[in-house]
Amino acid sequence: MSEKDIEKEIQDKNLNAPRLTPALIDAAIVNGFTVHGEAGVVSKANFNEEIGRKISKENARSKVWELEGYLLQQKVFEGKV
Numbered sequence: 523m524s525e526k527d528i529e530k531e532i533q534d535k536n537l538n539a540p541r542l543t544p545a546l547i548d549a550a551i552v553n554g555f556t557v558h559g560e561a562g563v564v565s566k567a568n569f570n571e572e573i574g575r576k577i578s579k580e581n582a583r584s585k586v587w588e589l590e591g592y593l594l595q596q597k598v599f600e601g602k603v
Contacts, residue, residue: 540603544592547583550590557585 525544532541559582561574597603 535551539542540598542587545564547590550586551583557582557589559583559585 524546529544533547559580561581563569563574594603
């Protein structure tokens with residue numbers, strides 16, 4: 523299930539408590555903090571740079587979700603949201 527599919531389901535169920543959205547993650551990615559995603563292969567014969575870049579980007583995006591989730595949870599705890 524893609525981020526867009528999940529976001530649509532959340533909106534359809536009217537779940538409006540503080541949460542992250544793909545748009546918020548997109549905005550955070552252009553905010554100047556560096557996050558690295560990695561990719562690897564078992565056999566060099568299977569190496570493909572394009573696929574590796576896609577996997578690395580997806581892994582880095584996942585890390586941003588985790589970091590932004592932590593930040594939002596802290597704001598909720600402090601009553602700032």
